[in-house]
Amino acid sequence: MLNKKSPLPLYAQIEENIKGQIQEGAFKPGDPIPSERELTSTYQVSRMTVRQAVLNLVKNGLLYREKGKGTFVSEEKIEQPLQGLTSFTEDMRSRGMEPGNELISFERVIPSFDIADKLGLEIQEEVFFVKRIRYADHKPMAIESTYLPSKLFPALTEQVVQGSLYDYIASQMLIIGQASQSIEAGLASTDEAELLQIEEPSAVLKIERLSYLTTGTPFEVVHSTYRADRYKFRSEIKR
Template sequence: MIDKQSPLPIYYQIEEDIKQRIADDDYRSGDMIPSERELSETYDVSRMTVRQAVTNMVNEGVLFREKGRGTFVADQKIEQPLQGMTSFTEDMRSRGMEASSRLLQFERVAAPFDVLRKLQLHEEAEVYKIERIRYADQRPMAIETTFIPAAMFPGLDERVVQGSLYDYIEKSKQKRIGKASQMIEATIADEQQSSLLEVPAASAILHIERNSSLTDGTPFEVVKSSYRADRYKFISDIYRA
């Protein structure tokens, strides 16, 4: 509950209490929270104070309003640390979520120039182009396009790419994944992305490009992904030099 003697603003304490209730599953995704009148009685504060707390949480994406219906708990964003290198499947598994994919494209193609350069391939080299929708608990999270050298993984097939490529590379091919560089930028979903990710037209999305190499320094992967910004957020610990 709230402490009216605390130096912390009352609206902030209300926000923290509701967020804790969400974390404790008292309020679950899609649940309607009590009305402003009910919350003002519960916390024994003015409706204006409650409205400020609720509006702040709507702006944060913790809650959402539906006109004429009420205020509801939004799907909570998945936190992805920027430290450490994991596959999508490993990442979802660690959160107790079921990862799955829908394959949109799998073919062997001439490497685009930027991919050729990043994978350090010769001009005639071919790559596997793998385009997938990545799901967490059956809900679309990202559109992912992966390029890997065809000569490095000659046995790759559609069955393999339905699962975790990293598992295949490390367990089946006995290659050790070393490190990656990653670029993240905000952009707007086009018509196709909106449809595949099941978000409104012109929604904000996170465009992420990852260039990965094995422990011996050999580049093996370029991944270009479009993540739902309403379901994903990236966190990082930083230190003063």
């Protein structure tokens, strides 16, 4: 199957071969690919060569690895437009996917100076700290850590944050206005990799959002870690 006289390295030929099989439907999204040992036997090359090919396909997002389970064909990435302010729940529902949460932490805390400053709080004013794993069709997509001023949401409960926070905010007769958001690339920490069910180190998207009500009052700071193999952002730019 491989041309050892070709100027194209063997690992690159294996990459192209596996890509072709995915495009032809031999491997479908979610399907496991053969183990390194099986690929070594199939292509009659060293395990190091196979590993390089698979690693490149993982880096390029065509494959993903799950700890202790193997390597699988990636599903199409969820595309998020950078225009418009929507919640994770709204995003998933608009795509016909089932949103879900797993609550990791819910507590009232004194925030750091940086968080208090962004939320316009006085010293010792408390916030609700909410940490959740966000799911799409029962698969982990992101980890969200949210800080909400307790004076704005005194009746907030664990039950409420199991659903959509934005739906709850609307029910309190508060109108969400706008947000500022920053996005940067990073590598998953050990804890993040475990929660997102990805290998360490894997590429992730780190997002920080500061959101305001229409009155200009800041109501949340959100730090999110998204799986880079499942999520991408799109923007339209006009001159």
